Amino acid sequence: MGHFRTALVHIRRAPYQSLAAILVTSLTFFVASLFIFLAAGSLRVLNFFETRPQVTAFLKDEAKPLEIENLKSNISAMENVREVKFISKEEALRIYREQNKSDPLLLEMVTANILPASLDVSATSLEALGEVAAFFKKQPIVEEVAFQEDVVATLSRWTQAIRTTGIWIISFLFFISLLIILVISGVKIALRQEEIEILRLVGAGTWYISWPFILEGVIYGAIGAMLGWGANFLVFLQLSPFLNSFLAEIPLLPVPPIFLGLTLFGEIAVGILIGVLGSLTAVRRYLR
């Protein structure tokens, strides 16, 4: 009987212990996947807000093209300014129509004249946004300044908080999974003492006896990781329609298949590592 087959026999002979190990590992990887998806998603949202125009200066109707051009040049010359874009009244109307094309009521009565022209500015750092906004406010041709500093700063804080919380919770759950695999492997070794003694008497070395227990840990880790990831993926699929409407223009969906594949294989690798560490520790501790 090969080591892998022996490991499967061990699992079949003590199904409840095996189920406990797989379920705990699945729960760990479900939570791990949740935080990985959440962290990646929030990073993408943050990135979206960072790269779109962050300061918009709405211009007075009486602003002359030359004045607008001068203002644009002055802003472009400022340090840490990435892009300055002029949005004319006509373009503003086109954008408005595009955004509200599903609601004809909002399109009625709106003409280019009621919408102001604007200058959209994106910067490379949050600090630069403050300077740009302050500069705009001093300009006589500027009617109003819209400034997204708070949104980006808040998102940035949230992303960091999700990462930190995730790392702590995942580390704790990984530790619990490791302990459960260690305890269950230890119990199985204790239950199989007679078989182990017979194996030793007919010439089996420590590694020959250990392999099935180590492979059992590997099976728990790998199956747990796949189930945890799969459950998380199903939850994500269920939430997709809601996320699509909630996130509107933020291009979060569809999630790239390469990201899904990488997280799955990464989690399986970590699962196998936890299984090996747990069972190997049990083998070293209890197999004498």
Next chain:
Amino acid sequence: MIEFVKVTKKFGPVVALDDLSFKIEKGEFVFLTGPSGAGKTTLANLLLGKFLPTSGKIFLGQEEIPRSLAKIHLLRRKLGVIFQDFKLISDRTVFENIALPLEIMGRKKAEIKDRVGEVLRQVNLGERINFFPAQLAGGELQRVSLARALVAKPEVLLADEPTGNLDPESAWQLIKLLKEINKLGTLVLMTTHNIDIVNSLCERVIKLEKGRLVKDEKKGKY
């Protein structure tokens, strides 16, 4: 083939074997007898490397039994062993139990299949190949145990009270098999209390009492 040179084994203050020396040549059939507590099981366990002698040396073939318990599995692969309580793995079939020593040695599947079939025929258990130990009678269990001991073609077969749990008919069947194996050149060392078997076979008898060798006769009686 087997040589004990001034072997003493103590468990705390208790002396289990005391300055024991003897030699058994290749192809011999030897009974190891003596009352309970004489040291027969201690001697068998020393030969198996279950523990080390307090003093003295034990040789198997040309090699001394390793002092390191980490290497003892290599020695055990050279020995075939059968026990009074059979020591079969309950959730493995007859085939899987017998194949175990060859699997441990890393032999190929085809070779294992052929060799297991061969020894099963030798012990007359061919039709029980897929049975589990719980489905077999005592005599059959001991024959499975014997088949496992022989499968790797060892030069030495150690039988520790092999007839202890068997009815007389099964016991004699087993002895007949052991004699056949011995005729093929395998050294058989058998510990026993069975007076009839020892007296009927007229083979070499080594007798122990209180850990000391008290008799070693070529054509001995109990």
